[in-house]
Amino acid sequence: MRWLAGCSPTILAQAVRAVAPALGGTSIEIRERAVEDDPLWWSSTAVVDGRFIAKFAWSRPAALRLAHEIGVLTALAGEPFLPEVVASSTDPLLLVTRREPGTSLFEIVDSIDRDRAGRQLAAFLARLHDPATRARVETAVGPLAAASAGPQHPPSTQVLLEGLEPDQSGAVSRWCQWADAALARPRPAVVVHADLHGDNQIWAGDELRIVVDFENVSLAEPEYDLRAFPGTGPGVELLTATTRHYERITGRHLSIDRVMAWHLRTVLGDTLWRGGPLPIDDLAARFAELGID
Structure with missing residues (x-):
């Protein structure tokens, strides 16, 4: 498992290109978040191309939680009320789901x-x-x-x-x-x-x-x-x-x-x-x- 090196549009864009190449050249808007001292919370989401949500982490504790989520969503694929997974990877660690309006x-x-x-x-x-x-x-x-x-x-x-x-x-x-x-x-x-x-x-x-x-x-x-x-x-x-x-x-x-x-x-x-x-x-x-x- 390889988590990202930090929280920046450039680093995230590299990960998106690696995991979902079709989205690699699109816009990325990282959600504003409070600065956390605890590495457990070093994760965030971003809107990609206005249509997708990318979830990523840049510490081991946060990465373990995201990897767990990827595993759960993969196991429950097809169940109602769950996000549609577009792409996921643990190297680099990234979860991309379809953005649902609401x-x-x-x-x-x-x-x-x-x-x-x-x-x-x-x-x-x-x-x-x-x-x-x-x-x-x-x-x-x-x-x-x-x-x-x-x-x-x-x-x-x-x-x-x-x-x-x-x-x-x-x-x-x-x-x-x-x-x-x-x-x-x-x-x-x-x-x-x-x-x-x-x-x-x-x-x-x-x-x-x-x-x-x-x-x-x-x-x-x-x-x-x-x-x-x-x-x-x-x-x-x-x-x-x-x-x-x-x-x-x-x-x-x-x-x-x-x-x-x-x-x-x-x-x-x-x-x-x-x-x-x-x-x-x-x-x-x-x-x-x-x-x-």
């Missing part, structure tokens, strides 16, 4: 039918969580790691509570105790996307076109993949719609308590990482709407 779920969730959206998300998750999917992926890339080993995994409640100011810890401490109890008994693991927030979904109106960013595909319980859904859009409608359709499609029950336990840890972890006030009122409203005391 917008992030975050931008349109307030205006679409959440039941219709939930039905489509449930269809994607049902296929991803199917045991046959795990067999296909692990045949291609080897045994999958647990999601808890990945960089997107939310902190433990102990770490969360240690990061709080004393005057913030009252309700949050009780919630964290509840979350630990809700997750105390493990559930069977399935293949999970592990980072299924709104910006990793491309929608055209109320139609889900593709899900992107499969670098974090790993093993966890099904509820893990729904942890970003509460609060995406008005209230918890998207979560309840997705859960209802998922259970109908698969015949498998989803625990709302477990989804919300993962949601709590994710929201608190993101808030402590980014800074700012804890969204106590928003979390309380979501718990109340779901009937969780």
